[in-house]
Amino acid sequence: MHRSLPAILLTALCLPAQEKARSSEEIFDRIRSEAYEGSELMARLQHLCDRIGPRLTGSEQLAAANLWTEAQFKSFGLRAWQEPWEIENGWRRLSAQARLVAPVERALTLAAGGWTPSTQGLLSAEVVDFTRPRRERDQREGSMVEGRILLTGRTPRVGRAVEDPFADCALRLLDSQKPHGLLNMTRLNSGTPYAMGSTPAAFLVSEDFKLIQRLLDADEQVLMEVEIANQFMPGPIEVHNTVADLEGSDLKEEIVFAGAHLDSWDLGSGTTDNGTGSMVVLEAARILASLDIKPRRTIRFILFSGEEQGLNGSKEYVKQHAAEMERHSAGLVMDIGTGSLWGLSLHNQTPFYALSEDWFRPVADLNFDATSMRRQGGTDHLSFQAASVPAFAFIQDPVEYGLTHHTQSDTYDKAVPENLMQAATVMATGLWAIANHAGELPRFDAKLEADLGGRD
Numbered sequence: 001m002h003r004s005l006p007a008i009l010l011t012a013l014c015l016p017a018q019e020k021a022r023s024s025e026e027i028f029d030r031i032r033s034e035a036y037e038g039s040e041l042m043a044r045l046q047h048l049c050d051r052i053g054p055r056l057t058g059s060e061q062l063a064a065a066n067l068w069t070e071a072q073f074k075s076f077g078l079r080a081w082q083e084p085w086e087i088e089n090g091w092r093r094l095s096a097q098a099r100l101v102a103p104v105e106r107a108l109t110l111a112a113g114g115w116t117p118s119t120q121g122l123l124s125a126e127v128v129d130f131t132r133p134r135r136e137r138d139q140r141e142g143s144m145v146e147g148r149i150l151l152t153g154r155t156p157r158v159g160r161a162v163e164d165p166f167a168d169c170a171l172r173l174l175d176s177q178k179p180h181g182l183l184n185m186t187r188l189n190s191g192t193p194y195a196m197g198s199t200p201a202a203f204l205v206s207e208d209f210k211l212i213q214r215l216l217d218a219d220e221q222v223l224m225e226v227e228i229a230n231q232f233m234p235g236p237i238e239v240h241n242t243v244a245d246l247e248g249s250d251l252k253e254e255i256v257f258a259g260a261h262l263d264s265w266d267l268g269s270g271t272t273d274n275g276t277g278s279m280v281v282l283e284a285a286r287i288l289a290s291l292d293i294k295p296r297r298t299i300r301f302i303l304f305s306g307e308e309q310g311l312n313g314s315k316e317y318v319k320q321h322a323a324e325m326e327r328h329s330a331g332l333v334m335d336i337g338t339g340s341l342w343g344l345s346l347h348n349q350t351p352f353y354a355l356s357e358d359w360f361r362p363v364a365d366l367n368f369d370a371t372s373m374r375r376q377g378g379t380d381h382l383s384f385q386a387a388s389v390p391a392f393a394f395i396q397d398p399v400e401y402g403l404t405h406h407t408q409s410d411t412y413d414k415a416v417p418e419n420l421m422q423a424a425t426v427m428a429t430g431l432w433a434i435a436n437h438a439g440e441l442p443r444f445d446a447k448l449e450a451d452l453g454g455r456d
């Protein structure tokens with residue numbers, strides 16, 4: 001049956017406002033103008049970083065950020081809630097001071113590693129270098145450890161004769177491996193991230209670490225004074241992921257999600273890792289809610305906790321929602337700081353190449369044209385891929401991510417507004433396109449990824 005043009009117009013006018021047919025082009029224009037002209041992203045990022053502050057998993061600050069983000073999602077008219085999970089112990093940094101006493105006097109700069117214990121008051125001890133092959137031989141004999149301060153690598157090298165070669169030492173010192181006095185605090189106890197470690201461990205700025213290595217290489221006796229105070233909050237401690245839904249229409253049982261981790265390390269304020277990603281997710285929610293049209297699939301926004309200690313919040317989410325993973329159709333994760341979004345890392349999921357080209361065509365003019373088959377590790381999409389959900393991380397302009405990442409320099413002043421507005425446009429556009437995709441979406445295929453072999 002052919003309907004006349006006036007009849008079609010009449011039908012359109014009679015539909016409820018929410019369901020009025022609008023061209024996708026008009027919707028993508030509205031997304032873009034809301035992202036650039038109506039942006040609220042920087043104000044929220046500043047509140048998160050400067051007023052709530054750094055957000056260690058298990059801290060009161062992260063709990064405050066969970067509450068605040070839940071309230072923000074609700075203020076956009078979305079359904080929002082918090083999903084609890086547990087960690088063994090919380091941890092808090094108090095103070096850390098160090099001096100080189102011999103062969104020359106000078107102050108040193110260091111920071112305790114996350115979830116490491118305090119020194120027993122002021123520690124005065126000789127320093128030995130366990131990063132050198134010759135010293136490893138000494139380590140196997142077990143003669144040089146007890147009561148000493150050890151320069152070590154991240155992973156203890158276990159010798160033949162000793163189970164934990166560092167168990168009896170007074171303190172482990174690691175190289176921050178960052179330039180220009182930047183500190184670090186990460187990846188010391190990846191297997192048991194929330195356990196109370198028994199050996200104090202701290203990162204020296206790279207300049208100080210190398211100075212001590214040079215002195216030891218010249219066979220000088222090096223003496224240090226160190227005092228580190230940290231606090232454990234014995235658990236179990238309840239932590240949360242913040243979750244919000246923009247409800248879909250005819251396919252509302254299917255979920256397309258955007259994710260970022262809200263937790264951070266605590267030397268800076270967790271701006272580029274990952275206040276930026278979290279606030280882009282929040283801004284995408286605000287933009288899509290402002291359209292006042294229901295997508296076909298439900299769009300879910302997830303702010304994970306515990307990412308920094310091993311993607312733990314997203315692993316918990318996947319575990320708690322195991323029965324619904326089949327209905328999680330796709331996911332987009334942002335976690336590389338303040339750079340604009342360039343593409344997706346598709347982990348060799350070939351069917352998604354053409355799909356993503358279609359979905360992101362409206363933002364191709366924003367330099368979103370570098371989608372590749374490569375892998376991307378290190379963030380929460382991996383937890384979903386393990387459950388066959390096609391979740392992918394954005395490729396981003398790294399800007400200064402390598403410098404700010406996990407350091408005292410990860411602060412609000414590093415955020416670049418134009419890049420984050422671009423990111424919010426791209427994320428909202430992609431979510432909208434995927435949520436309204438006609439037809440079934442392919443699942444994540446581990447066999448395809450395996451075809452990459454060792455290549456990225």
Ligand SMILES: [Zn+2]
Pocket residue numbers: 261273274307335379
């Ligand atoms: Zn991160």
